Amino acid sequence: DTEVTQTPKHLVMGMTNKKSLKCEQHMGHRAMYWYKQKAKKPPELMFVYSYEKLSINESVPSRFSPECPNSSLLNLHLHALQPEDSALYLCASSQPAGASYEQYFGPGTRLTVT
Amino acid sequence: GENVEQHPSTLSVQEGDSAVIKCTYSDSASNYFPWYKQELGKRPQLIIDIRSNVGEKKDQRIAVTLNKTAKHFSLHITETQPEDSAVYFCAASYSWGKLQFGAGTQVVVTP
Numbered sequence: 001d002t003e004v005t006q007t008p009k010h011l012v013m014g015m016t017n018k019k020s021l022k023c024e025q026h027m028g029h030r031a032m033y034w035y036k037q038k039a040k041k042p043p044e045l046m047f048v049y050s051y052e053k054l055s056i057n058e059s060v061p062s063r064f065s066p067e068c069p070n071s072s073l074l075n076l077h078l079h080a081l082q083p084e085d086s087a088l089y090l091c092a093s094s095q096p097a098g099a100s101y102e103q104y105f106g107p108g109t110r111l112t113v114t
Numbered sequence: 115g116e117n118v119e120q121h122p123s124t125l126s127v128q129e130g131d132s133a134v135i136k137c138t139y140s141d142s143a144s145n146y147f148p149w150y151k152q153e154l155g156k157r158p159q160l161i162i163d164i165r166s167n168v169g170e171k172k173d174q175r176i177a178v179t180l181n182k183t184a185k186h187f188s189l190h191i192t193e194t195q196p197e198d199s200a201v202y203f204c205a206a207s208y209s210w211g212k213l214q215f216g217a218g219t220q221v222v223v224t225p
Contacts, residue, residue: 031211033211040201040218042203042205042215042217042218043158043203043215045213048212050211055211056212094211102148102160103148103160104160105150105157105158105159106157107157108157
């Protein structure tokens, strides 16, 4: 299996809702990433997990809470989001999180905050 | 941190012609340079990459060149086809586990 999968594909949530995004990979990769991508812009790194530990948080607001239950799964818990948080949320994985390891992206979750 | 500039922002080519996208980076410690292709509504797909100990790499119709001295790297697509139409992002590694992406190039291949 050479894919990164993400659920759900689409999510619409109100500003008071709590929801979670899920990501899964079965490539034996030990690093997983969350990116945010706005329309016509490049992906922006949010979080990096290496060996199930949070190693990088790019000063992301606390309304986004990542979780890595095991080496294959990555969650992003969402709470009290703002309309400007609407975007495509991409998960990626790589062999250990080094500077020169290929990152493979999942299909993304398109999030709309109303 | 790293800064990556990508040009052009849009590129229109006739089918069969070549396309070239250029990127420059600022951090001399960067040593890994991937290129991603993103079709509308799809995930970024890694199409080719190059490491700093190599000057050129080719995979069928796609090639990437790297000039470490000038901090430039480029993507070359030969014999373009309509299915090459997409947004292409260059990226440069910096720090640990981080990629800095360029702003993207919208490539349109017209039949």
